[in-house]
Amino acid sequence: MISYLIDTDRIIDFLKGDAKTVEELTSLLDEGLGVSAISRAELYDGVYGSDSPERHMKGLDDFLTGVTILEIDSEISKIFGKKRATLRKEGKLIDNFDLLIASTCLHYDLTLITNNTQHFERIEGLNILKF
Numbered sequence: 001m002i003s004y005l006i007d008t009d010r011i012i013d014f015l016k017g018d019a020k021t022v023e024e025l026t027s028l029l030d031e032g033l034g035v036s037a038i039s040r041a042e043l044y045d046g047v048y049g050s051d052s053p054e055r056h057m058k059g060l061d062d063f064l065t066g067v068t069i070l071e072i073d074s075e076i077s078k079i080f081g082k083k084r085a086t087l088r089k090e091g092k093l094i095d096n097f098d099l100l101i102a103s104t105c106l107h108y109d110l111t112l113i114t115n116n117t118q119h120f121e122r123i124e125g126l127n128i129l130k131f
Contacts, residue, residue: 002032002068004129005105007114008039012046015059024131025113034068034110036101070104079103083123094119102126 006014006025013021025033043064047056080096080103087093098116102123105112111127114120120128 002034005034005110008042034070036104037071038097038100076103076107092122
């Protein structure tokens with residue numbers, strides 16, 4: 001069972017060895033941690049764009065084997081479309097990747113672990129954990 005979805009920013013902090021992030025995420029392991037396929041793609045972009053892709057790839061792959069990857073399906077796509085239309089009407093659009101990550105949380109009733117609260121707080125019904 002998964003209770004939390006980890007946003008890309010927190011995964012990057014974890015991979016960089018940020019002590020607080022490592023401690024907090026480790027403490028939540030028993031409650032189940034997931035990662036959106038969108039975050040996975042963003043992370044691979046960062047790895048391939050780095051000055052040492054081979055070294056960073058090992059750390060990322062090791063991390064990803066310990067979490068559940070949640071793919072984008074038709075239900076998540078519908079939530080995305082509905083939320084994007086609402087945000088557009090309100091003049092509060094956010095990045096599509098962020099909205100897909102949030103839509104994944106809403107579909108699976110997960111709490112999003114992120115420090116990027118400025119955008120995510122615009123999404124009604126989304127539970128956010130910031131540390």
